[in-house]
Amino acid sequence: xxxxxxxxxxxxxxxxxxxxxxxxxxxxxxxxxxxxxxxxxxxxxxxxxxxxxxxxxxxxxxxxxxxxxxxxxxxxxxxxxxxxxxxxxxxxxxxxxxxxxxxxxxxxxxxxxxxxxxxxxxxxxxxxxxxxxxxxxxxxxxxxxxxxxxxxxxxxxxxxxxxxxxxxxxxxxxxxxxxxxxxxxxxxxxxxxxxxxxxxxxxxxxxxxxxxxxxxxxxxxxxxxxxxxxxxxxxxxxxxxxxxxxxxxxxxxxx
Amino acid sequence: xxxxxxxxxxxxxxxxxxxxxxxxxxxxxxxxxxxxxxxxxxxxxxxxxxxxxxxxxxxxxxxxxxxxxxxxxxxxxxxxxxxxxxxxxxxxxxxxxxxxxxxxxxxxxxxxxxxxxxxxxxxxxxxxxxxxxxxxxxxxxxxxxxxxxxxxxxxxxxxxxxxxxxxxxxxxxxxxxxxxxxxxxxxxxxxxxxxxxxxxxxxxxxxxxxxxxxxxxxxxxxxxxxxxxxxxxxxxxxxxxxxxxx
Numbered sequence: 421x422x423x424x425x426x427x428x429x430x431x432x433x434x435x436x437x438x439x440x441x442x443x444x445x446x447x448x449x450x451x452x453x454x455x456x457x458x459x460x461x462x463x464x465x466x467x468x469x470x471x472x473x474x475x476x477x478x479x480x481x482x483x484x485x486x487x488x489x490x491x492x493x494x495x496x497x498x499x500x501x502x503x504x505x506x507x508x509x510x511x512x513x514x515x516x517x518x519x520x521x522x523x524x525x526x527x528x529x530x531x532x533x534x535x536x537x538x539x540x541x542x543x544x545x546x547x548x549x550x551x552x553x554x555x556x557x558x559x560x561x562x563x564x565x566x567x568x569x570x571x572x573x574x575x576x577x578x579x580x581x582x583x584x585x586x587x588x589x590x591x592x593x594x595x596x597x598x599x600x601x602x603x604x605x606x607x608x609x610x611x612x613x614x615x616x617x618x619x620x621x622x623x624x625x626x627x628x629x630x631x632x633x634x635x636x637x638x639x640x641x642x643x644x645x646x647x648x649x650x651x652x653x654x655x656x657x658x659x660x661x662x663x664x665x666x667x668x669x670x671x672x673x674x675x
Numbered sequence: 676x677x678x679x680x681x682x683x684x685x686x687x688x689x690x691x692x693x694x695x696x697x698x699x700x701x702x703x704x705x706x707x708x709x710x711x712x713x714x715x716x717x718x719x720x721x722x723x724x725x726x727x728x729x730x731x732x733x734x735x736x737x738x739x740x741x742x743x744x745x746x747x748x749x750x751x752x753x754x755x756x757x758x759x760x761x762x763x764x765x766x767x768x769x770x771x772x773x774x775x776x777x778x779x780x781x782x783x784x785x786x787x788x789x790x791x792x793x794x795x796x797x798x799x800x801x802x803x804x805x806x807x808x809x810x811x812x813x814x815x816x817x818x819x820x821x822x823x824x825x826x827x828x829x830x831x832x833x834x835x836x837x838x839x840x841x842x843x844x845x846x847x848x849x850x851x852x853x854x855x856x857x858x859x860x861x862x863x864x865x866x867x868x869x870x871x872x873x874x875x876x877x878x879x880x881x882x883x884x885x886x887x888x889x890x891x892x893x894x895x896x897x898x899x900x901x902x903x904x905x906x907x908x909x910x911x912x913x914x915x916x917x918x919x920x921x
Contacts, residue, residue: 434790510772513749514754514770515795516752670756671754
């Protein structure tokens with residue numbers, strides 16, 4: 421049992437290291453790309469909503485950045501999830517190894533890139549006269565784990581279902597666009613009209629986004645939102661693991 | 676003695692993926708046939724197969740394309756499950772992967788050895804301990820720190836075989852592996868396999884090259900029409916196979 425755990429750990433480490441090494445292998449700017457993309461989106465939204473549509477909010481640029489970086493991690497992982505098993509088909513068809521590690525390594529890779537972008541968030545906070553707070557010391561690891569479980573669960577579901585129902589891939593790209601606009605990333609939760617407020621609870625990602633933003637901006641861990649997102653994370657993780665377990669014996673047949 | 680691999684009345688059928696997976700449009704246009712297919716579209720790859728393989732045996736599977744040889748290998752590797760029947764495998768199974776499978780072409784040879792070794796069931800420490808041996812054996816030399824997209828197919832084959840050769844396999848699955856590489860590499864493979872035979876490693880070998888089968892195997896099973904047609908010594912089975920196909 422201990423040997424198994426040791427092996428599982430090694431497998432995840434080696435696969436994640438591979439993903440990290442490979443990602444920007446042939447690009448000159450490398451890691452800068454994982455920062456450039458959210459910053460670029462932040463610029464676009466800033467121009468559309470602050471400059472053109474005159475949204476009433478102080479530090480809107482900072483507000484955007486605090487939401488867009490966690491979103492980037494989530495959407496990168498989910499977007500590649502449909503193809504992850506297909507891309508590794510040659511090995512899945514031949515070797516019996518815990519296949520979920522491939523998905524885990526992908527989510528961790530995007531997670532590591534997110535961690536590497538936190539100094540950039542801190543820099544922007546500093547430029548706006550904010551300071552990282554001591555709550556980050558436990559807040560960041562907690563939210564990191566919650567978002568990891570959350571994303572990993574969804575990735576496991578999409579990856580395994582897509583082998584049997586290949587339309588999943590298209591569906592995901594549509595749903596992820598919808599989810600982006602239904603999540604309080606470019607607007608704040610307080611701007612949602614009261615009659616629509618209860619709908620926030622239906623969006624699994626809303627609480628997590630709100631929790632991240634408050635942690636970054638004012639150093640608070642919002643107990644309600646953190647608990648709600650933890651509950652979603654546990655639910656999605658269990659659902660994902662269960663789906664993957666059910667479907668994985670037939671992976672090699674349908675690949 | 677307890678067999679290392681034991682198949683008891685194993686049947687494997689695959690559902691036929693016809694019009695349904697080719698999209699809803701096709702499904703609706705050919706509704707009657709599609710429903711029929713979905714209900715009874717089964718392809719039987721193996722029907723009611725039983726055999727035992729004992730420790731130290733080198734068993735060759737021969738037969739025409741589509742007879743079910745590769746399904747047997749996949750069943751032994753545990754990547755697919757039998758439809759009915761029981762399979763028991765005692766020992767760590769190491770499949771020799773096809774050219775480049777489990778490799779990443781942007782990574783160096785050294786990184787790929789680690790990646791492949793871990794995917795095949797070793798811990799990181801175990802692979803690292805054997806790293807130098809593996810590199811030596813592969814004869815890739817200075818190119819080991821180059822990304823493997825620059826390797827020739829012969830070099831890839833050598834790298835892949837070197838990893839498997841140093842895994843200390845208990846059960847080795849070989850699917851047409853001697854087809855690649857030059858003469859000296861093939862000789863090296865054969866020598867290694869003879870070593871394995873002396874070390875009592877169980878090997879399962881699928882090939883269309885009767886020369887290789889005769890050279891390596893201690894027992895041959897001829898798979899015909901998804902069942903075992905003949906089971907016996909290499910000389911006997913291969914000559915029957917050749918006379919039927921000539």
